[in-house]
Amino acid sequence: MNLSGKHVLVTGGAQGIGKGLARSCLKRGATVVICNLDEQVAAETVAELSPLGPIRSLRSDVSQRSEVDALLDDMTAREGLPDLLFCNAGYGGAAPILDMPMPDVQRLFEVNFYSMIHITQSYVPRVKGQGHIMYTGSENSLVAPPYLKDMHMGMYGATKHAMLVLAEWLRSELGGSGVDVSVLMPGPVLTERLAANIDHFPEALKELFMTTDACAEVAMEGLEKGLFYIPTQSHIRVDVEQRCQEIMAAFEALGL
Numbered sequence: 001m002n003l004s005g006k007h008v009l010v011t012g013g014a015q016g017i018g019k020g021l022a023r024s025c026l027k028r029g030a031t032v033v034i035c036n037l038d039e040q041v042a043a044e045t046v047a048e049l050s051p052l053g054p055i056r057s058l059r060s061d062v063s064q065r066s067e068v069d070a071l072l073d074d075m076t077a078r079e080g081l082p083d084l085l086f087c088n089a090g091y092g093g094a095a096p097i098l099d100m101p102m103p104d105v106q107r108l109f110e111v112n113f114y115s116m117i118h119i120t121q122s123y124v125p126r127v128k129g130q131g132h133i134m135y136t137g138s139e140n141s142l143v144a145p146p147y148l149k150d151m152h153m154g155m156y157g158a159t160k161h162a163m164l165v166l167a168e169w170l171r172s173e174l175g176g177s178g179v180d181v182s183v184l185m186p187g188p189v190l191t192e193r194l195a196a197n198i199d200h201f202p203e204a205l206k207e208l209f210m211t212t213d214a215c216a217e218v219a220m221e222g223l224e225k226g227l228f229y230i231p232t233q234s235h236i237r238v239d240v241e242q243r244c245q246e247i248m249a250a251f252e253a254l255g256l
Contacts, residue, residue, distance in 0.1 A: 001084065001132060001223055004029035009075055009082040011035050011062050011119065012089030014042040016191035017136055017184075019049075020216030021086050026052035028220070030084070033075050035060040062089050063110040068118040072126065081126055084223075087119045088136040090159070097154040105155055112159035116166065124179050131179045134219065137163045139187045139231070143239040147205055171228060184219045186210070187233040208235055 008025045012018040013034025022032050022045070032055040036042040042057035049055050060071040075082060090112040093104060116135055123133065139145050140157035141164035167183045174181065190198070190209045198206065215232050222230030231237065 002028075003084065006030045006083040007075070007080045008032045008084045008086070009035070009071075010086040010088055011060070011115070012136075013086070014038065014045040014057065016193075017186065017189055017212050017215050018086065018088040019045055020212035020214075021088065021219060022055065023049055023052065023213060024216040024220050025084070026055060029053065031055070031079050033058060033079060033082075035062065035071055035089075037061060062087075062115040062119060063107075065118045065122065068115070068122045072122055076126070081131070082123070083131060085119065085123055085131070085133045086136065087116050087133055089115055090136065092153065092156045094152045094156065096152050100155050108155055109159055109162075112156070113162050113166075116163055120170065124174065124177070127177075127179050129178055132181070132223070133179065134182045134184055134223065134230075135163055135167050137167075137183045137185045139185055139233075139236045139239065141183060141185050142231075142236065143243050145187070145239060147202075147208070167228075182222060182228050182230055184215075184222070184230045185232065185236065186215050186218075187231075187236055189215045189232075208233060 003025055008030045010018045010022045010025070010032060013022045014036035018034065022034050025032050026049055031053065034042060034045065034055065035058045037059065039057070039059050042059070046055050046057050058071055058074060060067045062068050062071070072081070093100070093108045095104065120133060123131070138157070138160040140153065140160040144154075144157055164183055167181050170181050188194070188205060188209045190211055210233060218232045219230060
């Protein structure tokens, strides 16, 4: 996809991977709208990135369908319907699966997964020509990363695994509609929050981190190559291969 002159929406676009995606799109000639809950942080991001091209921000809680509808209404009226939509807003909740209170589980799914449904159901019917949604998943969409085994990310992983299988179904259901979908699946990315706590991470984990801008460039490469699955780091391949080997061994053990 050539982004020159295109309209791009990035949810959760004021920080982290979303900010990297906004920067990459601006460099490619797109007009960008970002949304974020923290208006001050969003304003600072707009001020930082505006020398690269046209960008503005809107406050939107994408876990609420009414706010997603209003977000798309506003952008459509001012810039035009997004040609490319990055469904990127999310956060990582950490707690043992047996201990996480249900309100926390519910909120995690609202932000990380239900927002995907709201955005897709609101955006796709509006598209009259071509459109694309890239969902920000995680390596947790594919596997339970071994290096996270002591960090209690199971519920977070469940939201990202759900995102992947829904996107796979969407790819089938949307075939021929003009709307394509893809899933970005990054490993550790050095967001602002993680960078502030980098000293607390084990050395093995630190070696796996990539910058937000590097992650965004992989996303752009995947988009340009028409990929559905877009992993960002080579260690993810090893983890996926190990999972597949165990699954295939189960088929062999059962004589299937």
